[in-house]
Amino acid sequence: MTWIAAFRSHEDDCRRAPSAHNTQPWALRYTDDAVDVHWDPSRALPDSDPTRRDLFLSLGAFIETCLVVAASAGLPVRADIAVDHSSQRAARLLPSPSVYDTPFTLTSVQQRRCARGGYAPGTLDPAVLAALTALGADLRQVPTRTLVAPLAAADRWMFGTPEVVGELRAWMRLSPKHPRYQLDGLTDQAMALSRIEATGLAAMIGPRAYPLTRRLGGPALLAAASKGLLRYDGSVLILVGSAVTPESVIEHGRALVRVWLALSERGLNVHPLSQLLDCAATAGQLTEKLDLAPDESPLAVFRTGRPLKEPIRSARIPASQV
Numbered sequence: 001m002t003w004i005a006a007f008r009s010h011e012d013d014c015r016r017a018p019s020a021h022n023t024q025p026w027a028l029r030y031t032d033d034a035v036d037v038h039w040d041p042s043r044a045l046p047d048s049d050p051t052r053r054d055l056f057l058s059l060g061a062f063i064e065t066c067l068v069v070a071a072s073a074g075l076p077v078r079a080d081i082a083v084d085h086s087s088q089r090a091a092r093l094l095p096s097p098s099v100y101d102t103p104f105t106l107t108s109v110q111q112r113r114c115a116r117g118g119y120a121p122g123t124l125d126p127a128v129l130a131a132l133t134a135l136g137a138d139l140r141q142v143p144t145r146t147l148v149a150p151l152a153a154a155d156r157w158m159f160g161t162p163e164v165v166g167e168l169r170a171w172m173r174l175s176p177k178h179p180r181y182q183l184d185g186l187t188d189q190a191m192a193l194s195r196i197e198a199t200g201l202a203a204m205i206g207p208r209a210y211p212l213t214r215r216l217g218g219p220a221l222l223a224a225a226s227k228g229l230l231r232y233d234g235s236v237l238i239l240v241g242s243a244v245t246p247e248s249v250i251e252h253g254r255a256l257v258r259v260w261l262a263l264s265e266r267g268l269n270v271h272p273l274s275q276l277l278d279c280a281a282t283a284g285q286l287t288e289k290l291d292l293a294p295d296e297s298p299l300a301v302f303r304t305g306r307p308l309k310e311p312i313r314s315a316r317i318p319a320s321q322v
């Protein structure tokens with residue numbers, strides 16, 4: 001069996017990588033001597049992610065996951081990151097003289113998951129933060145409570161912006177009856193919503209009701225629903241870095257998934273709060289708070305801790321159905 005055929009047999013594990021809105025924007029193309037990582041523009045989020053920060057972070061997370069999965073299978077594979085916009089190619093996976101050096105395994109990849117419900121109080125152990133930084137991530141820690149008001153503002157912006165709500169609607173699967181419930185997107189269970197909450201949200205952001213919802217103060221109401229999210233003593237981590245090229249954002253996405261895997265191995269989950277960066281006002285406030293170099297910006301924001309309830313395993317499109 002060629003290394004490419006061997007790698008291909010593990011594609012479903014690679015697809016466990018995280019992506020914004022669980023869009024799984026990646027597309028693998030197998031050639032005779034390489035595995036090319038492309039992105040599918042129909043799975044990008046042009047309105048929520050106009051700078052494509054989350055797209056390239058997600059592609060980086062996928063590439064790192066591919067390398068971990070290959071290493072776990074004993075396959076010597078490396079990634080050549082070079083973005084080609086005309087063919088929408090992010091990287092090539094190529095044979096390597098040695099197996100990728102990573103502390104993570106297939107089990108790490110399979111066990112990692114986001115958790116969006118309640119977290120037990122407790123801030124991140126400084127030794128853990130130091131271990132995460134050693135994985136090549138520049139992380140800043142902020143107490144959860146300091147972001148209560150900015151998160152409410154970002155949520156009001158998110159639920160009040162029709163194009164962003166349109167993309168949320170397209171990727172939310174608020175009922176198990178949704179035809180893509182097992183495949184992609186954000187399910188009610190993944191978002192830790194009760195049946196009543198999911199039904200209410202579906203009714204408020206449905207295409208017909210949303211214009212009225214928006215006029216009658218629905219965005220503030222929806223934002224209020226997540227107000228309690230950060231009202232406990234916990235940690236929010238902010239990944240910062242220079243994002244001048246798509247390649248550099250991909251590298252940050254690789255570091256991001258290493259951090260999430262390392263947290264997961266310690267029984268800690270993450271809950272990204274990207275709306276804080278998508279909303280220009282709160283992104284500006286956050287950037288001011290952090291002592292950043294001129295070319296640096298916050299790239300990912302997530303709370304981390306021990307979830308009160310075991311999070312569910314999120315949906316993925318099987319490689320056989322691509």
Ligand SMILES: Cc1cc2nc3c(=O)[nH]c(=O)nc-3n(C[C@H](O)[C@H](O)[C@H](O)COP(=O)(O)O)c2cc1C
Nearest residue numbers: 018019020021022054057113114272273274275314
């Ligand atoms: C770049 C990036 C941004 C994300 N932003 C958010 C976010 O703002 N809110 C959220 O709840 N999840 C966010 N996520 C988490 C994804 O929704 C999650 O990875 C996906 O639904 C798959 O679930 P899993 O990570 O539990 O496997 C983000 C993930 C990535 C990689």
